[in-house]
Amino acid sequence: MPAPPPLLTTADEIAGLAAEVRAAGRLAIDTEFVWERTYRAVLGVVQVATDRGTAVIDALAVPDLSPLVPLLRDPGVPVVMHGGGQDLEIFATVMGAPVRGVVDTQLVAAFLGYGLQVGLTVLLERVLGVRIRKDQTYTDWTRRPLKPEQLAYAVEDVVHLLPLYDRLRADLEKRDRSAWVEEELRALEDAARFADVPDEERYRTVKGWQRLAARELAVLRELAAWRERAAARADIRPNFITNDIVLTSLAARPVESAEELRQVRGLSAGTADRHAKAILTAIRAGLACPPERRPEPPPRDRRKGPPPGLTALLRAAVQAVAEREDIAPEVIASGRDIEALGAQAVNGGACDDLSVSHGWRRRLVGDMLLAIARGELAIRYDPARREVVGDAVTPAARPSR
Secondary structure: OOOOOOEEOOHHHHHHHHHHHHHHOOEEEEEEEEOOOOOOOEEEEEEEEEOOEEEEEEOOOOOOOHHHHHHHOOOOOOEEEOOOHHHHHHHHHHHOOOOOOEEEHHHHHHOOOOOOOOOHHHHHHHHOOOOOOOOOOOOOOOOOOOOHHHHHHHHHHHHOHHHHHHHHHHHHHHHOOHHHHHHHHHHOOOHHHHOOOOHHHHHHHOOOHHHOOHHHHHHHHHHHHHHHHHHHHHOOOHHHHOOHHHHHHHHHOOOOOHHHHHOOOOOOHHHHHHHHHHHHHHHHHHHOOOHHHOOOOOOOOOOOOOOHHHHHHHHHHHHHHHHHHOOOHHHHOOHHHHHHHHHHHHHOOOOOOOHHHOHHHHHHHHHHHHHHHOOOEEEEEEOOOOEEEEEEOOHHHOOOO
């Protein structure tokens, strides 16, 4: 086993690392954390690699990562990671703002034919011929002391990321897709992705809220806000307080006493006893809410859905383009996007809110999909070219309605 990387346990060491990163001009980063039961992730270690070396920060010994913040907030310093959704969320919470200069090699790889969510182990082997071990995946990163094998495992997640990105970036440039990827990477920095949900809006995160009427939603709003506050105080996941089904059931069929509360299916006896007063208070507040201050139920969508044949045709068109461009079709357009586009085209609505109507997706497939949905384009297989092609439909050839 190679020697473990340096373990940084003091503020001065992190400041020194920040200076090294600034001099190098870019970094690769990853985190190891525990988030099975706690309200927020408990950060165990932060792994950092530059072109000059690697290090592991003990985030329990030095929870203040402020020396790294200017670097993570500088769009001129590329921050390379792989499948970094949760890492970005953790850093946004720690810094109070999103990471800038994000480069996610998993996302980049999706534009180069490696699939939608290729794992780092597979990607490194396919691109660099490097094999890494993943034998510490379920280790407890909050226990101390850290073992040498844990440190070796942690650093393997970053030590190859910069060479990997260089190889992927060269391939992107050969295929003239750098601008496409840049659009997607900048979307990862959108502050709205990491904004805290206000307590009064928590009810919208409860599964099934759309089925409730305004009066019931007023109760659910109070219950969802209570659950979130209780979870934060106890430092546990909200669903460990009680699940969504219990909240929607109480909103639809409010109880009036602690005894009735104990009979609610799915609500544990311990939760009923500990939180009876708070739950009943939330229910009463919701019931007392004036009509004009109740949440608005979502509008009932009475529009026609897309014909199944149209959805299949649009999906086939996306698949044909994906095969031609060697990109996962889900990267181009999700199934939800395809159905929404078909429905809006059939109902004469605007499609401006769909991702396929913007940027590189519109240029690649969006205009074509709209033309197909409107009956302006026919697609067929061309045996000579061995690909699916589109033929304009003249007005005279379109059937009258």
